[in-house]
Amino acid sequence: MMEKKKCDFMEGLRDGLPIGLGYFAVAFSLGITARNAGLNSFEGFLSSILNHASAGEYALYSSIQAMEAYIEVAIITLVVNARYSLMSCSLSQRFNPNQSFFHRILMGFGITDEIFGIAIARPGYLSPSYYYGAMIMSIPLWGLGNALGIWAGNLFPANVVSALSVALYGMFVAIIIPPAKKDKIIALAIVVSFALSYLCTQIPFVKELTDGTRMIILTVLISSAIAILKPVKEETINSEA
Amino acid sequence: MQHNVYIYIFVAFLVSFLVRVLPLTLIRKPIKNEFIRSFLYYVPYVTLSVMTFPAIISVTQSPVAGFVAFVVSIVASLLGAKLFSVACISCITVLILEYIII
Numbered sequence: 001m002m003e004k005k006k007c008d009f010m011e012g013l014r015d016g017l018p019i020g021l022g023y024f025a026v027a028f029s030l031g032i033t034a035r036n037a038g039l040n041s042f043e044g045f046l047s048s049i050l051n052h053a054s055a056g057e058y059a060l061y062s063s064i065q066a067m068e069a070y071i072e073v074a075i076i077t078l079v080v081n082a083r084y085s086l087m088s089c090s091l092s093q094r095f096n097p098n099q100s101f102f103h104r105i106l107m108g109f110g111i112t113d114e115i116f117g118i119a120i121a122r123p124g125y126l127s128p129s130y131y132y133g134a135m136i137m138s139i140p141l142w143g144l145g146n147a148l149g150i151w152a153g154n155l156f157p158a159n160v161v162s163a164l165s166v167a168l169y170g171m172f173v174a175i176i177i178p179p180a181k182k183d184k185i186i187a188l189a190i191v192v193s194f195a196l197s198y199l200c201t202q203i204p205f206v207k208e209l210t211d212g213t214r215m216i217i218l219t220v221l222i223s224s225a226i227a228i229l230k231p232v233k234e235e236t237i238n239s240e241a
Numbered sequence: 242m243q244h245n246v247y248i249y250i251f252v253a254f255l256v257s258f259l260v261r262v263l264p265l266t267l268i269r270k271p272i273k274n275e276f277i278r279s280f281l282y283y284v285p286y287v288t289l290s291v292m293t294f295p296a297i298i299s300v301t302q303s304p305v306a307g308f309v310a311f312v313v314s315i316v317a318s319l320l321g322a323k324l325f326s327v328a329c330i331s332c333i334t335v336l337i338l339e340y341i342i343i
Contacts, residue, residue, distance in 0.1 A: 015325070017325070018324060018328035018329070021328075022328070038246075039246060043246055043247075046250060047253065050253075050254035050258075051250075051254055051257050053257055056253060056257055057253075060249060064246060064249050070248060073252050073256075074252050074255075074256050077252070077253045077256040078256050078260065081256070081260045082260060083288060084260050085260045085264050086284055086288070087284070087285070087288070088260075088261055088262070088263070088264035089265075089281055089284075090281045090284050090285060091265055092264055092268040093268075093271060093272060093278070093281055095265070097269065097270065104262070105265075105266065108261045108264075108265040109261060111261045113289070113292055116285070117285065118324065120285045159336065159339050159340070159343070160336075162300070162306075162335060162339060163301075163332045163333070163335040163336040163339070164332060165300040166300060166301060166310045166331045166332060166334075166335050167328040167329075167331060167332050168328075169292075169300075169310075169331065170310065170314040170327045170329075170330065171328045172289045172290075173315055173327060173331075174314065174322065174327035175324070176285075176289050176290060177315060177319055179286070180286070181319065186286050189286050189287055189290070190287075190290045193286070193290030193291050194290055194291075194293075194294045197290065197291040197294055197295060198294060201295055211296070215288065215291050218291045219284060219287050222283075222291075223280050223283040223287045224280055226279075226283050227277075227279035227282075227283060228276065232278065232279040232282045
């Protein structure tokens with residue numbers, strides 16, 4: 001049992017590394033926004049460790065710069081981070097029913113698009129050890145990238161930042177493609193999602209939506225439509241899980 | 242009105258913390274409803290797809306490089322490459338392409 005936990009933790013660290021590198025690049029450019037808003041490296045690091053959400057932090061720094069009211073920060077954070085509550089619902093179904101309250105809170109806190117992605121891709125009940133390995137490897141790099149971005153500004157060559165920033169997306173693809181090979185409905189869901197997501201950035205008015213809002217709307221619409229058309233029987237979910 | 246950076250950070254933290262933690266702690270049993278179960282089953286794939294495209298073509302200096310990296314990562318995954326390899330392959334694709342294009 002101990003061996004299994006240790007092994008899960010190491011795998012979490014390993015899978016957290018590409019996430020962390022991607023985070024570092026994204027957080028670095030986010031740090032430049034934070035610097036423009038007047039934050040110092042410590043404040044950037046703190047806000048990144050506590051929030052670890054790109055769109056959410058972008059909204060936070062813009063609000064600080066514009067000296068918005070605190071309540072507006074609360075509302076905008078709620079809107080751009082609402083997708084995490086969907087992921088949280090989704091994760092709740094993969095917990096061992098006896099999992100302690102403490103683990104639930106700590107793992108809930110660790111939800112990011114990427115950590116959620118790799119955690120859900122593993123079979124069986126969620127392993128806290130794996131999850132914490134991924135958190136410990138990636139979230140500090142997110143904070144560090146942000147602090148360095150504030151401190152060093154444009155020190156990194158643009159081509160390196162550019163190349164690092166696709167690492168995250170490469171990983172997303174590596175998460176969704178293998179199940180799609182086995183399940184045609186998932187493949188369909190992915191193709192439809194790519195297409196509608198692209199369309200939504202092109203159609204007038206709709207394209208004005210923030211990334212977070214667009215993501216929520218599309219996730220709810222597409223997932224509902226497919227759930228109605230192709231409901232999943234319990235056995236399928238368990239064998240996938 | 243006084244504006245304190247730390248209060249801003251705390252407010253954002255509190256809201257994002259609750260958004261993440263509440264559903265997980267409140268839903269403690271397997272959901273029986275077939276629609277909701279199916280919905281939650283598809284959510285990860287749809288969210289990750291929506292996040293990936295078209296975002297991947299806007300983060301690179303050259304959209305073409307981002308698009309090629311997107312296609313290359315799909316092909317690599319279809320061929321059986323794992324998370325870390327696919328991530329590296331997509332980075333290298335962009336590095337090489339942008340070296341040529343820009």
